[in-house]
Amino acid sequence: MLPALRQRIRGWTRPRAPEALPVRLDRRRIYVLPTASGLFFATLLGAMLLGALNFNNNPGLLLALLLAGAAHTSLVAAHLQLSGLRIEAVAAEPVAAGSMLRLRIALGCADSRVRRGLRIACGREAATTLPLLDARGATAELRLTAPRRGLWPLPRLTLSSIQPLGLARAWAYCWPADVLLIYPAIEAQAPPLPLATAPQGRPQPSRSGEEPHHLRDYRTGDALRAVAWKASARHASLLVREHERQQAGELRLEWAQTAGLPYEQRISRLARWVEEAERSGLRYALLLPGQPAIPAGHGDTHRHRCLRALALLPQEPAHA
Numbered sequence: 001m002l003p004a005l006r007q008r009i010r011g012w013t014r015p016r017a018p019e020a021l022p023v024r025l026d027r028r029r030i031y032v033l034p035t036a037s038g039l040f041f042a043t044l045l046g047a048m049l050l051g052a053l054n055f056n057n058n059p060g061l062l063l064a065l066l067l068a069g070a071a072h073t074s075l076v077a078a079h080l081q082l083s084g085l086r087i088e089a090v091a092a093e094p095v096a097a098g099s100m101l102r103l104r105i106a107l108g109c110a111d112s113r114v115r116r117g118l119r120i121a122c123g124r125e126a127a128t129t130l131p132l133l134d135a136r137g138a139t140a141e142l143r144l145t146a147p148r149r150g151l152w153p154l155p156r157l158t159l160s161s162i163q164p165l166g167l168a169r170a171w172a173y174c175w176p177a178d179v180l181l182i183y184p185a186i187e188a189q190a191p192p193l194p195l196a197t198a199p200q201g202r203p204q205p206s207r208s209g210e211e212p213h214h215l216r217d218y219r220t221g222d223a224l225r226a227v228a229w230k231a232s233a234r235h236a237s238l239l240v241r242e243h244e245r246q247q248a249g250e251l252r253l254e255w256a257q258t259a260g261l262p263y264e265q266r267i268s269r270l271a272r273w274v275e276e277a278e279r280s281g282l283r284y285a286l287l288l289p290g291q292p293a294i295p296a297g298h299g300d301t302h303r304h305r306c307l308r309a310l311a312l313l314p315q316e317p318a319h320a
Helices: 002-012 036-054 058-082 229-235 263-279 300-311
Strands: 030-034 085-091 100-109 115-122 126-133 138-145 150-153 157-161 168-174 179-182 212-217 239-243 250-254 283-287 294-297
Touching: 030 036, 030 058, 036 058, 058 115, 058 157, 058 168, 085 157, 100 115, 100 126, 100 179, 115 138, 126 138, 179 300, 229 239, 250 263, 250 294, 263 283, 263 300, 283 300, 294 300
Parallel strands: 250 283
Antiparallel strands: 030 168, 085 100, 100 138, 115 126, 115 157, 150 179, 157 168, 212 239, 283 294
16 A cells, blocks of 8 residues: 555656656755654754743743744755756666666756755665755766666656755655666676688688687686686686687677577577677677668677667567
């Protein structure tokens, strides 16, 4: 019942639907309620007022009224911490599903007032606090766990503050209409890359070169001569050298090469091969069912094109 009640309350608050950025926070979308400290302070003030009235203690009555005025002013000040804020833009670099996503939020002010202690949260998973926000603006960063692959609509962001006295919490919501691209999860233990094709049409092994440029975990089928024994002893696990790949062949990554695997694992394996081919300096093409073939290429733009195509494959196709 409690989640349903929370969902209903969220349906009453503004905004009720995704909105285009930039967004300015005004009085109609800022909410203020006392904190636990504020409720305790109100109870204490009530007791002071009753005692001062009962014993006709004018100094006590004056003190209680002064404190009540300060508490009321803190409600207005908390509201002003958010009033006039602008959420300029929200962006994040694509990452693999299940890894950490860095969500950057650009904030600005419509006036010259300085805001302190502004808290920005995305659900219950991530939150950050900006110590100071002035007319120059600032950028906040939230670290979220990337959900499943594909286009991810951004959830509602919560901006809040308990400044200046901590007696009241003012908050507002922002629901960006932007969507983020999430790459497929990368298979942890994948077999080596398929054979590259030479310009004459003959297959070439996709492993060559003599200079190791990094180490990776051992996978079944790796040659024992490629094991870095000293590094493995230091890390208490088998590590394998990967070498520079300098052949001029082109690599074809095809959906048919992953036959026999579950649907999502086929996507994860192709994503792993794309990453390895890019890291190794190979030119590679990608062929997926129901999509135009992506011709051979190399570089960040080509990598993004291939991973995007894999990310946007249907979640539950009629046949895998």
